Amino acid sequence: MSAKDDFIKIYTENIHRDGADKLLEWLKSSDFFTAPASAKYHGNHESGLVEHSVNVYNRLACENPECRAICGLLHDICKVNFYTVSSRNVKNEETGQWEKQPYYSVDDKVPYGHGEKSVYIISGFMRLTREEAFAIRFHMGNYSDRNVPQAFSLFPLALMLHIADLEATFLDEKEDE
Incomplete structure (x- = not known):
């Protein structure tokens, strides 16, 4: 089964809030199922x-189960329609010839922040609990934001989502680096 099939199965079996069906249709009409997770890394x-x-x-x-599906599956929804495929010339070390190579570049038309943007998009379709909203907002961790330690303390789900994101990135997807 493909990741898209897994996603849709998990989503439809676990997320039953008002508006969830419209959010899934929006995802299907976007580049969510073909987009990269990052431009250079995992x-x-x-x-x-x-x-x-x-x-x-x-x-x-x-x-x-519903909270797990919402936070796990939708935490990076901010990356929908975020990347474009560009090309650049790269020198082939074996032939010495310049060759056009594709790469992903960022084209952010809604520069609202990472976690905040995901919460904003989801909230346009369905209601999040306070803990889900904080978890998605702070899933990046980033201790340069003075609110992260307090968010992790008040909303343990935020810390759990941050850890799950790190584990997926550095353990499950490490071969992509």
Whole structure:
């Protein structure tokens, strides 16, 4: 089964809130299922984003199936329609010839921040619990934000999602680097 099939199965079996069906239709009409997870690092290939989302879901230690699916599968929804395929010339070391190589570049038309943007997009379709919203908002961790330690303390799901994201990135997807 493909990552897209896994995603849709997990999503439809676990997420039952008002608006969830419309969010899934929006995802299907977007580049979510073909987009990379990053431009240079983990999952920087076609369908890397959906693969990463399923990996985070699988790593997330959360007892509530709906909450686990929402946070694990949708934490990086901010990357929908975010990357474009560009090309650059790269010198082939064997032949000495310049060759056109594709690469992903960022084209952010909604520069709202990473976690904040994911919460914003999801909230346009369905309601999040306070803990889900904080978990998705702070899933990157980034201790340069003075609110991260407090968010992790108040909302343990935020820390669990951060850890699941790290595990998926550095354990499950390490071969992509």
